[in-house]
Amino acid sequence: MKTRILVVEDEHDTLELMAEVFEKKGYIVEKASNGIEALRAIKVNEPDIILSDIFMPGMNGMELLDNLSKEYAHIPVIMVTAYGTIDNAVEAMKLGAKDYITKPLRFEELTAKVERITQLSSLIKENEFLLNKLQQKYDFTNIIGKTAKIKDLLELVRDVAVTNATVLIRGESGTGKELIANAIHYNSQRMKRPFIKVNCAVLAESLLESELFGHVKGAFTGAIKDKVGRFELANGGTLFLDEIGDISLKMQSQLLRVLQYGEFERVGGTETMKVDVRIIAATNKNLEEAMEKGEFRQDLFYRLNVIPITVPPLRERREDIQYLVSHFIEKFNKIYGKNIREITPKAMSILKNYDYPGNIRELENLIERIVVLNRGEVIDVNNLPAIVPSGSQENGHLNTEGGLTQAVEEFERKLILQALEENGYNKVQTAKALKINRSTFNSKLKKYNIN
Structure with missing residues (x-):
């Protein structure tokens, strides 16, 4: 779709010349000789961008800008001013103009400014569209269920979303903990800020530390440049720490400091970074049992467990x-x-x-x-x-209607699923528990369509 530009200029020759330049560039051009005509044109057909002179009879550019700020603040405006009246342009910027250019006009500079602002406006519109889609996707009405447990869960999530409280989501693998985390963020005051996710279980301790806090160049072998961590990326928004029960005691102490004071240092760095981040954590582990064994810090648990949410299986x-x-x-x-x-x-x-x-x-x-x-x-x-055998619910036996091979495959798949659950869906640990090598295990996951 072509970009529509409204040019507002009282000098006829200049107006026609500007219109000709932008038409050659592929823009749809509307013309107005003062602010009053411009407002009439906008009401009939909103432009994507407005280019306006400041000094005009009837309604000048500053008065037009003031009117636009009330009803059409979303339309970007570039002001044109004569050399020596830069103060007016600065004042226009304070009123909401996106940029200004001085006369005599340099058309290469003018078209560059228009193209830059047009691209920026397109990105803003695209971002707003995507955000709207995400809000629709994670709207509470899209969490499916009519049981009392789900209704109670949704009521709690609604209450929690509008706060900045730290949330700990608990539940078995596959219950929808990440869906709940998304719903909390995209229904909160931070919805327009970043939502950053980290799966703590898939990274080794050294990698997780760098991933969360970032690192400086030369901090370790392979650190060839500075890296921004997830906490910095999430500044002003929400950080979702999935599988929080799998992090080491060392990482737990570092995380506790960020939760307490909102500050940390990059790996290998000395500068203290401050962030404003809401934490949502999730786990399928029994943290109370982990605390008894000394595997999970009590102080961190209490910091995370401000608002506990349990997702039922x-x-x-x-x-x-x-x-x-x-x-x-x-x-x-x-x-x-x-x-x-x-x-x-x-x-x-x-x-x-x-x-x-x-x-x-x-x-x-x-x-x-x-x-x-x-x-x-x-x-x-x-x-x-075969995973859902028609006879198994009534008599407790495997379905043998498909013959021995199908019954064996059915049993094997159920055994793999059970082992995965018992090992926190960690593929390496599950393969060891089943006493088979990883390549064989991965082949069976593919064979039985286990994600």
């Missing part, structure tokens, strides 16, 4: 499974161009009675697989993969 909210299933079918219908219209009562009953060790994440992956492989418009029992 899916097996404790089975009534919500039907709503989640409908949501995921609709989602994957759109993604894969499918037209699945319904799921049979028996198939839904089986899905509702399964325990889902991987919680909502497992259910989502399961429905995606069903939708991809389904060639019709109805999901029935025979469309359910």
